Amino acid sequence: MVIHSVCAGRGGGVISIPQPNKLSAFNSAIPTSILFPRKKNSSLFPCPLQYHSKNVSLCVKNQYLTPQDQNHEQQKFTPYDSRFPSQPAGQFPPRVYVGYSVYKGKAALTVEPRPPEFSPLDSGAFKLSKEGYVLLQFAPASGVRQYDWSRKQVFSLSVTEIGHIISLGASNSCEFFHDPNKGKSDEGRVRKVLKVEPLPDSSGHFFNLSVQNKITNVDEKIYIPITKAEFAVLVSSFNFVLPYLLGWHTFANSIKPEDANRLNSTNPRSSDFEWTR
Template structure:
């Protein structure tokens, strides 16, 4: 029989109780018997630490954490994916698709960036093969610049406009491709006709596609144009890089002259 001193402490952590012996006891015994009888006086206290609560807490939290990780992986905001957006109008003889194209940026020696090419809105016209079926392989495209978008936004119910494009203007192939987009009011003033005529001598193509756009549809297009214009100009990138501390510092430290002084008076 081996008697343990009152200092012996009994601990448990998901395993059968283990005994921790004082160093003097370990030095006095070369081996520990297989069977021990523990005799303690009445004042001896046994300390048992149990971590079952931690275990169950982990089991409860783990599924929720797994769900949150799964949601984070699937969230578009956390993925470096590209997003495509557009607006399409389908009529009896043609379909019209409207898609924005972002601006291009060029790096400067200072490490900053500037807009090297403004964005635009791409109009795609597809002729109908039969009712409600369109041949997108024969589509014709027309790129609306920022200025041309402004012209469309300003059209009244009885106003019209015309845009002419030559992709090779100023080059040796000038005149081989001509694109004319006419926007004219409908006779009853309920919308506008969009008529795109394309003459391509390189491919021996001469095609005209027209589609009526109702007033409500034109209102939707104008709303889209108003929203996307600052992005086509790159102003969103500028706004995202404005820092409050930089603005405050420049107000106190910069010495302005010329036109900038107008806003400092």
């Protein structure tokens, strides 16, 4: 690594500029003799630089740093707003698992988000290949405050199905049907039906999951009442996580002000905007 030091004569200070890998405003391929000519009769500078009628001389120094010094210099320019300051370089940040659980007398329900998936393009960009979803896990009770998670049944809510649940009123209901093997040779052998219905006294909703699996000879029905307060927590969580399941946060984080005009001018779809017609 090379450090360029610019110093001024007559007691002036020294400014150190780290040399990046690519050429920039601080790292030019132009010889220093052209940038800072030492002769007063240079054609680029017809007259010497003056400061209060006194000549000022400039010089450029190159300092080669050892790997240890490079690490020290890099630490100087490390941003203080790093999200994971203790994470070793080159490693991904640790995964974080979150969820919401409801425990009742006959069953338990856990709700966990699953992130979207992206596929790389030849241009180096990424495209959403699979939307995220919310995983519901139902476990029947095996005793007082005990649940048999070995018999759990799962149901994945798509973003559209999440939208249905969010829009439910106190007296509304919805029903979803899933066949995990749809389009395969085992199509129709596994049937999952999730019903979300209002409680008789309008104090909440029933989440009723029915699973018929002819492959493993399973016929399970698990239902759990969800109070208004618990349903409000679910709706609030769904509203918050929905844009993330669509990958919109990744797009928002990738926007750079200096690239916005360039991307819009080179994107052929930019002509689809209403105000350009």
